[in-house]
Amino acid sequence: MMRISRLVTFFLAMTLLVGACAAPSTSTVPPTQTPQSGPVTLTVMTHDSFAASKDVIATFEQQNNVKLSFLKSGDAGAALNRAILSKDTPLADVFYGVDNTFLSRALDADIYEPYASPLLSSIPAEFKLDLQNRALPVDFGDVCINYDKAFFAQKNLALPQTLEDLIKPEYHAMLVTENPATSSTGLVFLLATIAHFGENGYLDYWKSLGNNGVVVVDGWETAYYTNFSGSSGKGAQPLVVSYNSSPAAEVVYATTPIDQPPTGSILGKDTCFRQVEFVGILKGTKQRALAEKFIDFMLGVKFQEDMPLQMFVYPTNLQAKLPEVFTKFAQLPAEPARLDPLVIAKNRDAWIKAWSEVILK
Amino acid sequence: MKRRAATLAGLEQIGAVFTRHPGVWLWLLPLLFLGVFFFYPLGAVFRMAVEWAFSQGWAVDVWAQVAHPLFFTIWQALLSTLLTLALGLPAAYVLARYTFPGKAVLQVLTTLPFILPTIVVAAAFNALLGPRGWINVLLIQFFGLTNPPLQVMNTLGVILLAHVFYNTTVVIRIVGSAWSQLDLHLEQAGRVLGASSWKVTWEVTLPLLRPSILAASLLVFLFDFTSFGVILLLGGPHFATLEVEIYTQALQMLNLPLAGLLSAIQLLCTLLLTFVYARLGNNKQPVPLMPRLQGEGTRSPRGWRQKLLVAGMAAILLALLVSPLAALALRSFTRLDADRGERGPVSRGLTLNYYRQLFINPQQSIFYVPPVQAARNSLVYALATTGLSLSLGFLAVYAMQIQPSREMEALFMLPLGASAVTLGLGFILVFNRPPLDVRSMPWLVPVAHSLVALPFVVRTLQPVLQSIPGNLRQSAAVLGASPWRVWLEVDLPVMLRAVLVSAILSFTISLGEFGATSFLARPEYPTLPIAIFRFLSLPGALNYGQALAMATVLMAVCGISILAMDKMSV
Numbered sequence: 049m050m051r052i053s054r055l056v057t058f059f060l061a062m063t064l065l066v067g068a069c070a071a072p073s074t075s076t077v078p079p080t081q082t083p084q085s086g087p088v089t090l091t092v093m094t095h096d097s098f099a100a101s102k103d104v105i106a107t108f109e110q111q112n113n114v115k116l117s118f119l120k121s122g123d124a125g126a127a128l129n130r131a132i133l134s135k136d137t138p139l140a141d142v143f144y145g146v147d148n149t150f151l152s153r154a155l156d157a158d159i160y161e162p163y164a165s166p167l168l169s170s171i172p173a174e175f176k177l178d179l180q181n182r183a184l185p186v187d188f189g190d191v192c193i194n195y196d197k198a199f200f201a202q203k204n205l206a207l208p209q210t211l212e213d214l215i216k217p218e219y220h221a222m223l224v225t226e227n228p229a230t231s232s233t234g235l236v237f238l239l240a241t242i243a244h245f246g247e248n249g250y251l252d253y254w255k256s257l258g259n260n261g262v263v264v265v266d267g268w269e270t271a272y273y274t275n276f277s278g279s280s281g282k283g284a285q286p287l288v289v290s291y292n293s294s295p296a297a298e299v300v301y302a303t304t305p306i307d308q309p310p311t312g313s314i315l316g317k318d319t320c321f322r323q324v325e326f327v328g329i330l331k332g333t334k335q336r337a338l339a340e341k342f343i344d345f346m347l348g349v350k351f352q353e354d355m356p357l358q359m360f361v362y363p364t365n366l367q368a369k370l371p372e373v374f375t376k377f378a379q380l381p382a383e384p385a386r387l388d389p390l391v392i393a394k395n396r397d398a399w400i401k402a403w404s405e406v407i408l409k
Numbered sequence: 410m411k412r413r414a415a416t417l418a419g420l421e422q423i424g425a426v427f428t429r430h431p432g433v434w435l436w437l438l439p440l441l442f443l444g445v446f447f448f449y450p451l452g453a454v455f456r457m458a459v460e461w462a463f464s465q466g467w468a469v470d471v472w473a474q475v476a477h478p479l480f481f482t483i484w485q486a487l488l489s490t491l492l493t494l495a496l497g498l499p500a501a502y503v504l505a506r507y508t509f510p511g512k513a514v515l516q517v518l519t520t521l522p523f524i525l526p527t528i529v530v531a532a533a534f535n536a537l538l539g540p541r542g543w544i545n546v547l548l549i550q551f552f553g554l555t556n557p558p559l560q561v562m563n564t565l566g567v568i569l570l571a572h573v574f575y576n577t578t579v580v581i582r583i584v585g586s587a588w589s590q591l592d593l594h595l596e597q598a599g600r601v602l603g604a605s606s607w608k609v610t611w612e613v614t615l616p617l618l619r620p621s622i623l624a625a626s627l628l629v630f631l632f633d634f635t636s637f638g639v640i641l642l643l644g645g646p647h648f649a650t651l652e653v654e655i656y657t658q659a660l661q662m663l664n665l666p667l668a669g670l671l672s673a674i675q676l677l678c679t680l681l682l683t684f685v686y687a688r689l690g691n692n693k694q695p696v697p698l699m700p701r702l703q704g705e706g707t708r709s710p711r712g713w714r715q716k717l718l719v720a721g722m723a724a725i726l727l728a729l730l731v732s733p734l735a736a737l738a739l740r741s742f743t744r745l746d747a748d749r750g751e752r753g754p755v756s757r758g759l760t761l762n763y764y765r766q767l768f769i770n771p772q773q774s775i776f777y778v779p780p781v782q783a784a785r786n787s788l789v790y791a792l793a794t795t796g797l798s799l800s801l802g803f804l805a806v807y808a809m810q811i812q813p814s815r816e817m818e819a820l821f822m823l824p825l826g827a828s829a830v831t832l833g834l835g836f837i838l839v840f841n842r843p844p845l846d847v848r849s850m851p852w853l854v855p856v857a858h859s860l861v862a863l864p865f866v867v868r869t870l871q872p873v874l875q876s877i878p879g880n881l882r883q884s885a886a887v888l889g890a891s892p893w894r895v896w897l898e899v900d901l902p903v904m905l906r907a908v909l910v911s912a913i914l915s916f917t918i919s920l921g922e923f924g925a926t927s928f929l930a931r932p933e934y935p936t937l938p939i940a941i942f943r944f945l946s947l948p949g950a951l952n953y954g955q956a957l958a959m960a961t962v963l964m965a966v967c968g969i970s971i972l973a974m975d976k977m978s979v
Contacts, residue, residue, distance in 0.1 A: 096927065097946055101773045118776075120932045126660040130837055133457075137841045153663070227646040229657050265563075266641040269528060269945045273953055274535045274562075280950040281532065284540035284557075294948040301949020303744055303762060311948075357772055360947065397662055408647050 152393025196278030221261030435808035450835025458669025497580025524921030527638025563645035679826025802866030862915030
């Protein structure tokens with residue numbers, strides 16, 4: 049009997065302790081929306097990678113007497129599907145994070161209301177992929193192959209410059225990429241090969257890549273931290289499908305300050321594929337005016353200049369300046385591969401399926 | 410008038426059911442819980458899947474897409490379960506029957522794998538077994554090889570190994586607690602009658618342990634059956650279970666009809682399995698378990714054979730279950746800078762830097778969470794889950810006791826076999842307006858965790874409750890004890906170990922859960938696994954180190970809590 053009461057006492061004590069310690073805010077439960085008093089809540093649905101600076105967000109909240117509430121829903125694909133599945137009773141007012149590979153799915157599902165933000169004038173036309181302004185371009189970046197500098201220096205091996213180089217025997221078993229069925233990074237790289245070799249040629253290319261020992265893993269985290277030799281995970285492959293901003297991130301997040309990143313990006317013709325991310329107002333929002341203000345804020349210089357070091361992407365607004373670490377260590381490819389979002393939407397599933405049959409079977 | 414009379418008669422009938430079968434009352438709450446938080450959202454997904462299927466038509470080769478993952482799912486789950494039992498049963502025996510120095514710590518360490526997020530386990534396995542992992546590096550240096558001799562990543566072998574790594578604790582805990590409570594006299598009687606110790610084990614001990622072995626096997630099998638992260642991260646893209654296929658179809662391809670079909674098949678298999686289990690488990694009345702004197706039946710190993718057995722078992726457990734954890738913890742204290750410039754040995758000094766950095770928010774991100782805060786969020790959710798699943802579990806097992814029903818039993822196992830992805834979609838579809846709204850309900854997190862924990866609680870408590878001889882309660886009642894007193898002084902002492910085991914299991918299930926939490930928890934209240942994942946989603950040595958440091962914090966938080974619970978009840 050003693051023991052039971054001790055167990056119960058233990059749980060009670062734990063509960064009290066946990067409740068009491070480190071509770072700066074008195075309310076453990078976030079305040080539910082109370083429309084009549086205090087600032088209104090604007091809900092922003094987005095993917096897990098979304099980040100921003102505290103003070104940038106706070107400025108917006110103060111200026112507009114609004115409380116921003118973020119709803120994160122998995123990776124870019126999962127978050128979009130969540131928005132689509134809940135479009136009849138929208139969970140949020142704004143959705144940020146659909147990219148050009150998923151853009152058509154979002155537009156077909158009709159989740160956005162158009163909004164011609166005045167800030168669109170500062171954004172180059174190449175990013176404005178939706179002419180009706182339902183999805184507005186916020187940022188861009190390139191999926192590129194990263195290489196382990198030390199490995200190539202030590203082996204005295206020339207870097208591969210093109211997609212064709214990767215099937216040469218000297219680069220046998222050196223590349224790790226992601227499964228396009230489970231990873232958006234992997235999907236984008238698959239698109240780069242389709243853009244370069246065409247619909248009739250890409251499968252042959254992948255067959256050759258397979259014969260040359262390409263390693264395919266589920267997602268970016270595994271590829272970069274488990275397989276890539278240039279990261280601190282110290283895997284076996286010196287080439288990884290990652291982003292052109294990854295070397296800059298290696299400098300920002302080094303354990304001890306370094307003046308050169310341990311990795312670099314291969315920026316040959318069509319070895320990179322440009323990804324553009326969009327934001328839009330969700331259909332059925334009751335806060336249309338505030339949602340517009342938030343979109344103007346995301347396209348405005350302050351947020352755009354905050355983005356690079358938060359999410360390691362490039363601003364679309366031409367007036368936004370890049371941080372030094374970006375201009376020094378991240379390079380933009382001169383000729384990134386591109387595909388029309390409509391073509392992607394029409395063929396994505398078929399391409400992934402065909403790819404799986406060639407590579408995974 | 411007529412209709413009203415009919416309604417009244419109906420109500421009377423329902424009322425009569427309640428008075429005649431008091432068990433129905435006990436069923437009420439747990440069933441309500443399952444109904445609202447399991448069947449309702451799941452039903453919404455299935456309805457939508459069927460609607461889409463009708464409006465869009467089926468793909469042609471549906472069965473080809475179903476058959477292959479189904480076969481592989483069953484095959485790997487079967488192999489994994491057998492291997493887990495092969496390690497877990499001897500380990501349960503040793504831990505139940507012998508006392509040795511460090512036993513309490515070893516017991517806690519073997520529980521820790523259960524809580525680790527797959528992404529961290531993948532890192533740990535890679536650090537040990539990967540092409541440039543410690544074992545391969547050692548072998549290369551020792552034998553002067555040029556290529557890593559061990560190639561286990563992305564094989565069936567590493568999937569099985571990871572499943573054993575994760576689930577052995579389930580066998581150790583559930584079977585071990587039953588083993589330590591076995592009535593020694595039965596075995597002694599066998600020995601006195603001249604049976605060899607093998608024969609006693611085979612014909613007395615194992616049959617007595619049968620209910621708990623079956624329960625543990627069922628749980629482990631279902632865990633492996635719905636395995637997701639292990640397959641995806643360690644097995645690589647060449648392997649796909651039903652759950653992986655559901656994830657791909659539902660969240661990446663947005664092919665709801667196929668995802669729905671796959672989840673229905675998964676549920677059906679769970680149901681079938683549970684029925685088979687009920688047949689196997691219920692055809693014999695278990696021998697009553699009497700409350701034992703504390704410590705009876707456990708002793709220090711005597712003679713070289715027993716000592717060897719205990720030492721060998723401890724060594725195997727350390728090598729298989731603890732060494733990946735140790736590799737992780739060690740790496741979180743090691744400088745992890747990527748090589749730069751030249752090759753050759755990297756400076757490998759020890760550092761506390763990753764832990765220090767956990768307390769700093771260098772980019773001033775709004776989603777930064779200090780480690781103490783994340784640990785606190787995790788503990789709040791874990792305690793709530795333990796409380797909720799234990800209360801509901803108690804109600805359910807007593808309901809089964811008073812009003813046995815095989816169908817109900819099967820119902821309570823279903824959440825374990827349900828696809829987490831499908832259930833998550835269901836939550837979105839139905840809980841999107843007040844009063845049940847995923848946006849403003851942090852308590853949906855423990856609810857979701859409890860759905861997973863409840864089957865464990867039920868399966869752990871039920872065999873023990875069934876084994877309490879009725880005449881024990883009757884004698885207590887005859888001697889004048891109130892029903893409450895009978896429960897407090899007869900049932901509870903016998904069930905104490907089982908209660909503890911289910912508390913530990915639900916606590917750890919909640920601490921380590923990632924999928925549902927990332928879906929339901931608000932970004933301002935992340936748990937430790939979510940904080941780990943956030944670090945791993947950006948490149949950089951610091952992020953990697955901090956992820957490992959956070960994982961070590963998670964292990965420490967969990968280890969200390971389990972140790973405390975173990976100590977409280979011993």
